[in-house]
Amino acid sequence: MPSLWQRAAIMPKCLHFRLHATRAGRWMKLSKSVKKEKETQHSMFSNIMFILGVMFKLSPALVIGELVNGVIRILPGRLVSVIGIKYIIDAVTSGERLERIYYAVGLIAAIIVGGRVLTLIFREFYWNMARERLYYRLNKQLYEKAKSLDLESYDNPEFYNNFILTIESSSENIQGILGMIQWYVGNIISFITIASIIFTIDPWCLVIILGVVIAFMPISRKLSKLQYERRIDNTKYHRRSDYFQRIFYLQDYAKEVRMNNITPLLLERYNDAADDVIDNQRRYYKKISFFTGMQEIGVQGLGFMFVLPLYLGYCVLIKQTLSAGDFVATFNGAYSIAMSINFLTIWAIARFSEQAKTIDKYRGFLKSDFKIKDGEKTAEAGKPKTIEIKNLSFTYPGNSEPTLKNINMTVKPYEKIALVGYNGAGKTTLTNLLLRLYDATSGEILIDGENIKEVTVNSHRNRFAAVFQDFQTFACTVGENVALDVDPDEHRVLEALGHSGFSKELPNGTDTELLREFEDSGIMLSGGESQKVAVARAFYKDCPYVILDEPSANLDPIAEYNLNKAMMEAAEHKTVIFISHRLSTTVNADRIYVMENGEIIDCGSHEELMAKNGTYAYMFKLQAEKYTSVED
Incomplete structure (x- = not known):
């Protein structure tokens, strides 16, 4: 059975599409400012x-x-x-x-x-x-x-x-x-x-052969160029038709396709894409046929069927310097040399040139450097220490406006901190900076008085367990999914799943396969069950700090209540920072930070913020009305 990391190495392409979709919005902004590099360095x-x-x-x-x-x-x-x-x-x-x-x-x-x-x-x-x-x-x-x-x-x-x-x-x-x-x-x-x-x-035979091949080489080069251009255009048009293939075989689109009448539209667009491929072939057919004919007539007809046989016949019949065997050998050798020269100087060069562009991207990828550098020290993942965020600002590459502006925050050991605010307020970005997935544009983050840049990246991240909003479930066992390791501890896995509220029956216990990429018997989880598995990762990891980004987004109200209760109990000896749009989860937080437009606009406990009757109170009352109106 493949290990977790071997499986991760061959994950399906659909993960690329999902990641692409997740970041599409930011890419649109970035693409305007990214300078186009030279195709081949x-x-x-x-x-x-x-x-x-x-x-x-x-x-x-x-x-x-x-x-x-x-x-x-x-x-x-x-x-x-x-x-x-x-x-x-x-x-x-x-x-x-x-x-x-x-x-x-x-x-x-x-x-x-x-x-x-x-x-x-x-x-x-x-x-x-x-x-x-x-x-x-x-x-x-x-x-x-x-x-x-x-x-x-x-x-x-x-x-x-x-x-x-x-x-x-x-x-x-x-x-x-x-x-x-x-x-x-x-x-x-x-x-x-x-x-x-x-x-x-006969040296002159070689001169005639090389002369004929070289004389018609421009036509061969033109033919090669046309075939290369056809292949490039075909790739472009095939990419369009491949989109429809993904729609009909990826699970991501299955519900939408079956619940709506979009199939006729998709098939119509597919037919258009297929027609484009055929039209492209037709557009190049006449040109390629013409130059192929010119090449065949010139090299084989004029050169090898007229000039070369004429000279060989003269040598065999008149001068009698060559034998009949020499005649046939030279004739066959001419074709061999012509094929070799055309391949070496035209076809191979065209293919090598095409391959070289991709290889250059490969070289650039391997040489790409990372900006987040290791510090000289190694962080200890012991008991929670005070986290201080001082004058922190951050701007995403390609953006002109900062996402975070002058953030100041102090998180004491064992505190349960909630970050709330409207979408785009900068909450997730702040946690990404805490984890050093990005480095701040200005300001600093200190843990126990030490800048996080002074320790190695891995030792710093090992202090944190994080559950992301766009979490992923991997095609491996439940135990490996929770532990994110090749050797999960079964007892700790079950305990972590219990804290997260996961209750689905597992046929093979923690060895039960998730997804069906590698095992036909793999089980499929609902969105809520997948999220509980992701949350269990935070309970499993032995570390002092936990970051949860929307931990109850896919859960029903009862499961949400049970999760919050279990989370507070299981994380009693940890510092927890969580993001939530469901403000019912923030009621028991020690402190709540309200963010808006990349700034902290308010801070306090639930009771303190409700008494201020500001943005937090407005958001909380707005959500509470939905429940009270149903009860009434």
Whole structure:
């Protein structure tokens, strides 16, 4: 059974879509201020050598095997078509014994079959496993890098898009680059070998072949460019049609599609997207067909079917400097050289250029630095200490207006603090700064008189248990979901679930699988049950501080009451800071901070704030009216 972290490494793509949607609003603001980087910071050759070096470091045998395999796949067949056929024809025309001819045919067959067998053995018994290991190691490298990135990186739309492209195309890039390198090396060796053979037969034959290929190379380059542009346009149009595929297979859209009459509209839009793909193919068809015809007529018709045979016929029949075998060998070698030159100078360059752009994004991602740096000290996760927030201000990258302005707050040990206010007041941002998911633009946060920037990031975050508003449930066991660790303590997991009010029957106890990504028997939780699992994480973790962002958002009033009661009891020896829009949860808080437009506008206990009859009292009475009106 895969471990928690192995499963997290292959989470479904829908998580990317959800994260994208969560931050869409902020991205719209950021995108206006983010400067567009150059598409390629390194040369094509530099990028190809870089990724080849990475792959060689992770799996040297696979890279070497692919290079050798490229030679084995290409060279034997072309050698046979040149030397093998030449020997047989010369042997027949010179009256050699049949045994020698049979021997030559047998040797040719053995070479071809042997090459195929070696290639088959390599791919079936080594390549598949080695490739998967390489995928795993490369993706693991990417995931470890992603974990070290600041949360701010995800708010940068250009960086995030490059990050997603890097993650999603890593496996495709590996296979594409290995395949291209294999064919490139094979064609280089083939070109050098066949050209050397033809040069020994007649240097002028080689001159004619190279001259014809080079003369029509501009047409080949134009054809390659058209095919590349078609592939890019196809990708764009296919991306549109893929959107509809996601709608019909992702659970996120299932209810809306079934409860409304939107299917005909979606199918109509899908048909339009499919028509665009077909129209794009039709738009390029005539141009590509024209240049393909020009290339075939020029290289094969004019060059290899007229000029080259004319010269070879002259040498064989008039000058008698070449044999019939030389004629066929040169003719076959011409095709081999033409294919190699076209591949090496046009097709491979176009594909390498395309791959290099993605590799450059990969390099940029690996080189990206994080702004939140470790301090020199290690924080102790012992008993709660006083938290002081002094003159704290924060502006999200890309925004002109600050989200938090001059926040001052003191939280004493074991206090239960509530942050309330309208949406966008800055409550979640303040807790993110406490956790050092972001660093403040100005001001400071002190714990026991020590700036949190003076300790390492991990040791600081280990002092906190946090349940986020946009929490996630992972495709692993209930125990692993609560502990967020590979070795959960069953007793502590059950205790934490009890405090959160989780009461769903678990067929396999804490080993029960959640979701069905890896186990068909996995159970599906409701929104409220998922939230209780998320809240249980805060009870499970042994730490002095707990941050809860909307811990009862998906709960009914009774479950909310029970959760608040359990939370206060279980967190008796911890400092708790929680955000809530349901003000009934704040009644028992030691202190309530009211936030508006990034500022603290009021502070006090429930009774004190109600007596002031300010914003808090207005919000509380407004919510209370909903319940009292129902009772009346």
